[in-house]
Amino acid sequence: MSSITQAERRDITRAAARWLALLDAEDCSEDDRARLAHWRSSNPEHEHAWQRALQLRQRFAGLPSALSLAALDRPDLGRRVAVKRVLGACALLPAGWLVGRQLPVQAWTADVHTATGEQQRMPLAESIELQLNTDSAVNLQLAERRLTLVRGELALSAAGDQPLSIILPQAVLTLRDAEVCVRRFDGHCRIAVARGRVQLAASAGASELLEGGQQVSVSAGGLSGWTPYDPTLPDWRQGVLLADNQPLGDFLRELRRYRPGVLRWDPALERLRVTGSFRLDDTDRVLALLAASLPLSVQTRTRYWVSLAPRQENA
Amino acid sequence: MTDAAPATQQNLHTLYRDHHSWLQNWLRRQLGNTWDAADLSQDAFIKVLTSSQNVADIREPRAYLLTVGKRLLNTFYARRSLEQAYLDALQQLPQALAPSPEQRWALLETLQALDELLDGLPLAVRRAFLWSQLEGLGYRDIAARLQVSERTVKRYMAQAYEHCLLLELA
Numbered sequence: 001m002s003s004i005t006q007a008e009r010r011d012i013t014r015a016a017a018r019w020l021a022l023l024d025a026e027d028c029s030e031d032d033r034a035r036l037a038h039w040r041s042s043n044p045e046h047e048h049a050w051q052r053a054l055q056l057r058q059r060f061a062g063l064p065s066a067l068s069l070a071a072l073d074r075p076d077l078g079r080r081v082a083v084k085r086v087l088g089a090c091a092l093l094p095a096g097w098l099v100g101r102q103l104p105v106q107a108w109t110a111d112v113h114t115a116t117g118e119q120q121r122m123p124l125a126e127s128i129e130l131q132l133n134t135d136s137a138v139n140l141q142l143a144e145r146r147l148t149l150v151r152g153e154l155a156l157s158a159a160g161d162q163p164l165s166i167i168l169p170q171a172v173l174t175l176r177d178a179e180v181c182v183r184r185f186d187g188h189c190r191i192a193v194a195r196g197r198v199q200l201a202a203s204a205g206a207s208e209l210l211e212g213g214q215q216v217s218v219s220a221g222g223l224s225g226w227t228p229y230d231p232t233l234p235d236w237r238q239g240v241l242l243a244d245n246q247p248l249g250d251f252l253r254e255l256r257r258y259r260p261g262v263l264r265w266d267p268a269l270e271r272l273r274v275t276g277s278f279r280l281d282d283t284d285r286v287l288a289l290l291a292a293s294l295p296l297s298v299q300t301r302t303r304y305w306v307s308l309a310p311r312q313e314n315a
Numbered sequence: 316m317t318d319a320a321p322a323t324q325q326n327l328h329t330l331y332r333d334h335h336s337w338l339q340n341w342l343r344r345q346l347g348n349t350w351d352a353a354d355l356s357q358d359a360f361i362k363v364l365t366s367s368q369n370v371a372d373i374r375e376p377r378a379y380l381l382t383v384g385k386r387l388l389n390t391f392y393a394r395r396s397l398e399q400a401y402l403d404a405l406q407q408l409p410q411a412l413a414p415s416p417e418q419r420w421a422l423l424e425t426l427q428a429l430d431e432l433l434d435g436l437p438l439a440v441r442r443a444f445l446w447s448q449l450e451g452l453g454y455r456d457i458a459a460r461l462q463v464s465e466r467t468v469k470r471y472m473a474q475a476y477e478h479c480l481l482l483e484l485a
Contacts, residue, residue, distance in 0.1 A: 013477065013484055017474075018476075021470075021476055024454065025454050052480060053476060053480060056480060059429065060429070063425070064422070067401065067405065068422075069445060069449050070400055070401070070403070071401040071423075072397070073445050075400075115450060115451055262403065262404050303460070
C-alpha cells in the first residue's frame with residue numbers, strides 16, 4: 001500500500017471521481033463500463049479508490065431528501081459565499097476533520113424505499129405487485145409472505161390463493177386475490193380496498209372483512225371513518241392528484257408530500273377552493289397552475305424553499 | 316521521532332502563550348461575543364495540534380492562526396445557518412413525515428458533516444451534486460434546472476466527487 005506516493009494517490013482519486021461522474025451519466029455506454037472494469041482490475045490501488053468513491057456516495061444514500069435538501073441547499077447559501085469572500089479565501093487545512101465520523105445511514109434505510117417525489121412499481125413475486133408512493137418505505141419478508149409499511153403509502157395487488165400479510169402499527173391485513181392501498185399517518189392508517197376482500201385484524205381487537213369499494217381508518221382505538229372508495233378515479237398510482245372543490249390548505253398538504261424542500265403558505269389562503277386533476281411528476285407546474293387560477297403568488301427563494309402569498313391586486 | 320514530540324509540545328506551548336489572547340480578541344470582534352470566541356480560539360489551537368503542519372515550521376504564526384480562525388469562523392456560521400434551516404424545515408414538515416426525536420439529532424449531525432464536506436464548492440456544483448445524490452435527478456434534469464449543458468453537469472459532478480474524496484484523503 002505504501003508503495004505509491006501521495007501525488008499518485010491523488011491522481012488515482014481524481015480518476016475515480018471522473019469514473020463515478022461518468023457512470024451516473026445517461027450517456028454512459030457499455031464500452032465505458034467495460035473500460036471502468038478494466039481500470040479497476042488493472043491496479044489494486046484503483047480498486048481501493050473506487051471503493052472509497054462508492055462509500056462516499058453511500059453517505060448520501062437513504063437520507064430523507066426533503067429535510068436534507070432544505071438544510072444543505074438552504075436559501076442563505078449565496079449569502080454565505082459573500083461572507084466568505086469578505087473573510088478572505090481560506091486555505092484548506094490538512095486535518096483529520098472528517099475522519100472517524102460514522103454516519104447513521106442505517107436509521108433511514110428499509111428494504112425498499114422511495115425518495116420524496118419518487119414513485120416505484122415493482123413485482124415482488126409472481127402475481128404480486130407492489131407500488132410505493134412518494135417518501136415511503138417497506139420492509140419485506142417474502143419467505144413469510146409478509147411486508148411491513150414503515151413509512152408512507154403503498155398499493156399492493158395480489159392474485160392467487162396464497163395469503164399475503166401487510167403489517168401496520170395498529171393492524172394486520174391479510175389478502176388473497178385483492179388489491180389494496182394503505183397509507184400510514186401519525187397514529188393511524190387509512191386502508192382502501194380497490195378489488196377483492198381484505199381481512200383486517202386490529203390490535204385493538206376488532207376484526208373486519210373489508211370489501212372492494214370500502215375504505216376505513218384504523219388506530220389504536222379501533223376502526224373509524226368508513227367511507228365508500230371509488231377505485232376508478234385516478235390517484236397517485238397513475239401519477240395524478242385530484243381535487244374536487246377541496247380547501248387549498250388540504251390540497252397543499254397533499255402536494256407537499258411530493259415535493260422535496262419547504263413549501264409554505266399564508267394562512268389566509270387555507271380556505272380558497274381548488275378543483276382539477278394535477279400531474280404529480282411536475283409540482284412546479286402545479287404551483288404555476290394554482291397561481292394562474294387563484295389569487296395567490298408563488299415566491300421562490302430556492303427550488304426547495306417556496307412560499308405562497310395572497311396576490312397584491314393593487315401592486 | 317523520539318525527540319520531535321517534546322519539541323512540538325514546547326512550540327505549541329509558545330504559540331499558545333504568545334498568540335492565544337490575540338486570536339481570541341480577533342474572534343470576539345468578528346463574533347461580537349466572548350463565549351463563542353473562547354470556544355473557537357480553543358478549537359483553533361486543537362486544530363493546529365492535530366494538523367500535520369509542524370508547529371516549528373510556522374514562520375508567520377499570526378497569519379497562520381488567522382487562517383485557521385477564519386476557517387473555523389466560516390464553519391461556525393455555516394453550522395448555525397444549517398441548523399436554522401433544518402429546524403425551519405422540520406417545523407414545516409407534516410408530522411407524519413418528520414423523523415423521530417432521536418433521529419433528529421443524529422440527522423443534524425450527519426447533515427453538518429456533509430455540509431462541511433461540501434464547503435468550498437461553487438454553488439452550482441454543490442447544487443448539481445445535491446440534486447443528484449439526494450433527489451436522484453439525472454444529468455439532463457440537472458442541466459435543465461441550472462441552464463447549463465449536460466457535459467457541464469458531468470464536469471460539476473466529477474469536481475464534487477473529487478473535492479470530497481480528496482478531502483477525505485487528507
